[in-house]
Amino acid sequence: MxxxxxxxxxxxxxxxxxxxxxxxxxxxxxxxxxxxxxxxxxxxxxxxxxxxxxxxxxxxxxxxxxxxxxxxxxKRRKPFNAKSDHPDWINWKLTDDSWQQWRDENQELVVALRRVLADAKTKITGDAAGC
Ligand SMILES: [Zn+2]
Ligand SMILES: [Zn+2]
Known part of the structure; x- marks a missing residue:
């Protein structure tokens, strides 16, 4: 499968x-x-x-x-928290042709993902500047 x-x-x-x-x-x-x-x-x-x-x-x-x-x-404990998606993946979902229909049908999610991606970029740039 x-x-x-x-x-x-x-x-x-x-x-x-x-x-x-x-x-x-x-x-x-x-x-x-x-x-x-x-x-x-x-x-x-x-x-x-x-x-x-x-x-x-x-x-x-x-x-x-x-x-x-x-x-x-x-250890049969409560699971870890899930991490957010990899920026490459978010970027791909937001730009690849194969996700066009998904984007049309989920415009609110698209906006949310754009925000996550923008935040991730700020964070990376911010960290680099901090070094
Ligand atoms: Zn597990
Ligand atoms: Zn690991």
Whole structure:
């Protein structure tokens, strides 16, 4: 089954291996994608045991014969907070032709995403100036 791009209703995020993302571990900025290789729980939306967030190899436990889990789910704790989307992904959604119909149908979301992207850019520029 292809899972290049889908939508996760629980976390309100686009998922799938076609979606670039940061590792959902706080403080980790490893770039991964939201494909099955990185999902906590090892299957779509986290299956039965995972939270469905996405983690890099350093932040994923891979026990023998059990699905891969993040440290919170491994300890059966409340999941981490989901991170916002990768700026590259937001930019792509806002500009790529294949998302034109989505943009036409979700104009409020488009405005919200533009704001997120503008904030992200200010933050990056701001950080650089701070150095
Ligand atoms: Zn988890
Ligand atoms: Zn990580």
């Amino acid at each position: 292809g899972w290049s791009i889908g939508y996760d209703d629980t976390w309100k995020r686009d998922v799938g291996y076609g979606v670039p993302a940061y590792c959902d571990h706080p403080g980790c900025s490893e770039e991964i994608d939201r494909g099955l290789a990185f999902v906590c729980g090892g299957d779509v939306y986290g299956a039965s045991r995972g939270c469905g967030l996405f983690f890099c190899a350093r932040h994923m436990y891979v026990p023998m014969r059990r699905p891969q889990l993040c440290e919170r789910c491994e």
